[in-house]
Amino acid sequence: MAEKNYYTIDPQGKLQCMKCGVPLVKGKAKFMYLDNGFPVELPVCPVCGFVYVPEALALGKVASVERALEDK
Amino acid sequence: MAQIQERGSTHVYKVRKISKEEMEQMVARCVYEHPPFCSAACPLKLDVRAFLDAAAAGNFKKALQLYEKIAPFPLVLAMGCEAPCEKACRLNELGDGVAIRAVEEAVSRFGQISKLGGVFRTKKRKTVALFGSGLFALFLAGEIEKKAYPLTVFCAEPDLESFLHSETGFLDEAAFTAELKRLKGKDIQFEFGCALTKDFLEEKRAAFDVACCSAEVFARLYPEAVCDPALMFCESLKLVTGTSAGVLDASFGAKKAALTVDRLAQNLDPNNMRGNEGAVESRLYTDLSEATKLTRVPMEGAGYTEAEAAAEAGRCIRCHCEECLKSCAYLKHYKKHPGLLSKEIYNNTQIIMGDHPLNKPMNSCSLCGQCTVVCPNGFDMARVCHEARQNMVSTDKMPLAPHEFALLDMLFSNNEAFLSRPQPGFETCKYVFFPGCQATAIAPETVKAAYLDLCTRLEGGVALMLGCCGAICDWAGRYEMQEQTNEFLDRELAKLGDPIVIAGCPSCKKELAGHEGLKLVGIWDLLLELGLPEGGHGLERPAAMHDSCGARGDAETQKAIREIAKRLGCELTDTPYSGDRSPCCGYGGLAAYANREVAAEMTEKCLERSDAPYISYCMACRDRFARQGRESRHILELVYGTDAGDPPDISEKRYNRLSLKNELLRELWLEEPREMKLDYELRYTDEARRMMDERMILTDDVIAVLDGVRADGECIQDEDGLLVARRRVGNATFWVKFSREGDGSYLVHRAWSHRMKVVKREG
Numbered sequence: 001m002a003e004k005n006y007y008t009i010d011p012q013g014k015l016q017c018m019k020c021g022v023p024l025v026k027g028k029a030k031f032m033y034l035d036n037g038f039p040v041e042l043p044v045c046p047v048c049g050f051v052y053v054p055e056a057l058a059l060g061k062v063a064s065v066e067r068a069l070e071d072k
Numbered sequence: 073m074a075q076i077q078e079r080g081s082t083h084v085y086k087v088r089k090i091s092k093e094e095m096e097q098m099v100a101r102c103v104y105e106h107p108p109f110c111s112a113a114c115p116l117k118l119d120v121r122a123f124l125d126a127a128a129a130g131n132f133k134k135a136l137q138l139y140e141k142i143a144p145f146p147l148v149l150a151m152g153c154e155a156p157c158e159k160a161c162r163l164n165e166l167g168d169g170v171a172i173r174a175v176e177e178a179v180s181r182f183g184q185i186s187k188l189g190g191v192f193r194t195k196k197r198k199t200v201a202l203f204g205s206g207l208f209a210l211f212l213a214g215e216i217e218k219k220a221y222p223l224t225v226f227c228a229e230p231d232l233e234s235f236l237h238s239e240t241g242f243l244d245e246a247a248f249t250a251e252l253k254r255l256k257g258k259d260i261q262f263e264f265g266c267a268l269t270k271d272f273l274e275e276k277r278a279a280f281d282v283a284c285c286s287a288e289v290f291a292r293l294y295p296e297a298v299c300d301p302a303l304m305f306c307e308s309l310k311l312v313t314g315t316s317a318g319v320l321d322a323s324f325g326a327k328k329a330a331l332t333v334d335r336l337a338q339n340l341d342p343n344n345m346r347g348n349e350g351a352v353e354s355r356l357y358t359d360l361s362e363a364t365k366l367t368r369v370p371m372e373g374a375g376y377t378e379a380e381a382a383a384e385a386g387r388c389i390r391c392h393c394e395e396c397l398k399s400c401a402y403l404k405h406y407k408k409h410p411g412l413l414s415k416e417i418y419n420n421t422q423i424i425m426g427d428h429p430l431n432k433p434m435n436s437c438s439l440c441g442q443c444t445v446v447c448p449n450g451f452d453m454a455r456v457c458h459e460a461r462q463n464m465v466s467t468d469k470m471p472l473a474p475h476e477f478a479l480l481d482m483l484f485s486n487n488e489a490f491l492s493r494p495q496p497g498f499e500t501c502k503y504v505f506f507p508g509c510q511a512t513a514i515a516p517e518t519v520k521a522a523y524l525d526l527c528t529r530l531e532g533g534v535a536l537m538l539g540c541c542g543a544i545c546d547w548a549g550r551y552e553m554q555e556q557t558n559e560f561l562d563r564e565l566a567k568l569g570d571p572i573v574i575a576g577c578p579s580c581k582k583e584l585a586g587h588e589g590l591k592l593v594g595i596w597d598l599l600l601e602l603g604l605p606e607g608g609h610g611l612e613r614p615a616a617m618h619d620s621c622g623a624r625g626d627a628e629t630q631k632a633i634r635e636i637a638k639r640l641g642c643e644l645t646d647t648p649y650s651g652d653r654s655p656c657c658g659y660g661g662l663a664a665y666a667n668r669e670v671a672a673e674m675t676e677k678c679l680e681r682s683d684a685p686y687i688s689y690c691m692a693c694r695d696r697f698a699r700q701g702r703e704s705r706h707i708l709e710l711v712y713g714t715d716a717g718d719p720p721d722i723s724e725k726r727y728n729r730l731s732l733k734n735e736l737l738r739e740l741w742l743e744e745p746r747e748m749k750l751d752y753e754l755r756y757t758d759e760a761r762r763m764m765d766e767r768m769i770l771t772d773d774v775i776a777v778l779d780g781v782r783a784d785g786e787c788i789q790d791e792d793g794l795l796v797a798r799r800r801v802g803n804a805t806f807w808v809k810f811s812r813e814g815d816g817s818y819l820v821h822r823a824w825s826h827r828m829k830v831v832k833r834e835g
Binding site: 035 | 080427785788795796830831
């Protein structure tokens with residue numbers, strides 16, 4: 001499946017992983033729901049792999065895709 | 073913490089069918105699509121409602137267009153029609169029926185003739201010949217021309233005037249002139265002065281694909297032949313013909329004959345695909361209570377003027393049945409009558425792969441049963457939606473998301489917050505008080521007061537059971553979970569000696585009535601029997617009584633509550649839609665979880681009935697009205713002189729249940745409950761509290777996130793300098809944005825969640 005560009009959030013070094021003490025970088029992640037998977041790019045900690053889902057994304061695109069899948 | 077299994081995949085092929093026949097029977101109960109009685113009586117099927125609507129608005133052009141659909145020569149029909157529609161008008165029962173024929177005549181006289189002539193239309197290739205004259209021939213010529221078949225009329229008359237004049241002697245001069253102009257405008261070939269003999273007919277018809285003749289020609293030339301009156305067709309002669317018993321009969325005959333011509337021209341069997349021809353029976357329900365104009369508008373002259381016709385058309389009450397849509401916010405929201413919505417919901421359950429667009433509507437019904445009471449035919453939308461939910465659950469197509477919060481809440485009520493104890497000093501009890509999950513969440517003090525009162529005044533011991541009756545999983549269509557809940561409650565009741573259950577909530581009472589052999593009584597009945605305790609008082613202002621949908625059809629309960637209110641000194645004001653016709657507050661059927669917007673409209677519908685404070689006897693109703701800012705009290709609050717105050721948020725509801733359980737365990741059963749205490753201080757901004765209530769995020773979810781971050785240190789710092797952590801709890805991931813304050817406490821600023829799982833992807 002093609003990567004969804006609209007998921008892309010560039011952390012630009014403003015987000016910091018508190019456990020590893022390094023900035024989050026644009027990294028590869030995957031959303032999974034009801035047996036469906038979506039490759040996306042999100043802010044990720046390069047050391048521990050913490051993937052950040054910002055509030056606006058969770059309540060926006062993620063919520064609408066969830067609803068669409070729930071009605072499948 | 074309790075969890076519910078999310079459905080595994082969207083790629084499930086199972087399907088369990090609910091009986092199509094049963095669904096069709098249910099759909100047939102809805103008469104919304106039945107025609108009004110006037111249209112049903114008209115064999116030509118004039119849309120009288122729309123016609124009179126246009127005429128009443130003074131739009132005679134549109135009215136005439138509607139009339140021309142059934143009448144190629146409007147004035148001939150309007151002036152000669154026997155008007156069965158007028159006899160069928162429901163206003164006859166109260167006064168004068170609408171003078172539909174006179175309005176038709178005025179519309180035909182004054183309406184602007186549509187300019188769409190036949191000359192420039194593309195003609196069909198098959199040709200038609202028509203022999204004879206008279207009303208049937210005239211109407212048939214008009215109908216065939218409308219269907220764009222090249223038509224030649226062979227008549228004995230010497231000219232067009234004479235042809236039109238045949239059998240239309242009732243037209244006055246102006247009408248005759250108008251209809252002659254209309255006839256001239258039609259693309260019809262005429263051969264005048266024909267000797268209509270058998271030889272002539274046989275010779276001429278050979279050049280045409282279809283032949284038709286008037287009743288007079290048919291009877292004269294073929295006295296032995298028989299015409300099928302349903303088709304207006306003589307099979308042996310392959311001749312389309314008709315009758316002229318009157319204007320309406322001729323017009324209806326011509327309509328049927330034209331359809332036969334159409335079928336024959338396409339080499340089709342004229343019997344097939346004819347639809348429902350002629351007058352039909354209608355079972356439409358009409359509310360006549362608001363009809364006011366009961367006397368016919370008088371005529372100044374021989375016929376109506378434009379203004380008179382418009383006024384007379386305005387008397388029509390537009391017969392239609394919207395009893396359910398008037399009273400139900402859910403049906404009104406979806407702007408669909410229950411017959412149609414049921415069909416769509418049924419189809420939704422039959423979809424194996426792909427979108428289920430009716431999931432949300434199906435889950436938005438409060439299952440309250442009001443429609444069944446207000447519908448003249450008892451349409452049961454609740455059953456349709458409830459069975460559809462069960463069906464979706466059985467095929468693993470039901471999304472968990474809309475109901476998960478409520479289901480988890482139920483599991484919480486029947487696990488952490490569950491309490492079942494005999495009255496201190498008793499092994500088994502004669503009674504058990506079952507206040508219901510909403511009462512313990514919203515008004516714990518009232519529940520405690522009621523229990524202590526019952527223990528004091530009833531003999532044989534009163535046990536207490538704090539938990540959920542199972543209505544939540546029943547409403548969600550989770551029938552397996554409901555069976556488990558029933559078994560669980562039965563086991564707990566058996567331990568108490570199978571006591572008589574004293575229900576504190578009518579919905580619990582209704583739900584528990586499904587248990588075999590269970591003895592049930594409402595607390596309201598016992599209070600009337602025992603007499604009201606000291607300390608209760610009514611409201612100072614007159615109040616409106618809101619009947620719970622759980623007590624629909626339970627006149628005894630409705631009566632008992634009113635009697636209690638009266639004894640407390642309450643003055644009750646009358647509201648429309650009370651008793652069995654009462655609407656749902658928006659909590660029923662889990663509507664508030666599946667569709668907040670519709671649930672809010674339901675609450676609004678309840679509150680628009682009165683400006684007075686509301687007294688209810690279901691705690692969910694009390695809560696939803698109070699949330700809308702209305703003074704709202706449960707009858708038990710008044711009985712025990714307690715005030716539950718402002719409505720609690722979702723976390724406080726859980727806290728209240730747990731606190732009540734622990735308080736009673738300590739005070740009555742002298743048990744020290746195990747209480748989880750946080751070893752750190754946690755505070756919330758007002759915005760975070762509001763946000764959590766709206767997004768259905770519990771303090772327990774926030775604590776799970778913070779416990780996590782305290783254990784593994786996994787969190788990030790965002791651009792504002794605030795910390796953000798997350799934790800997967802059950803089927804959702806919760807995110808909390810917080811700060812660590814100088815005193816070591818945590819301050820929660822924001823919280824959000826999503827159901828999707830997110831992981832780092834390699835490569």
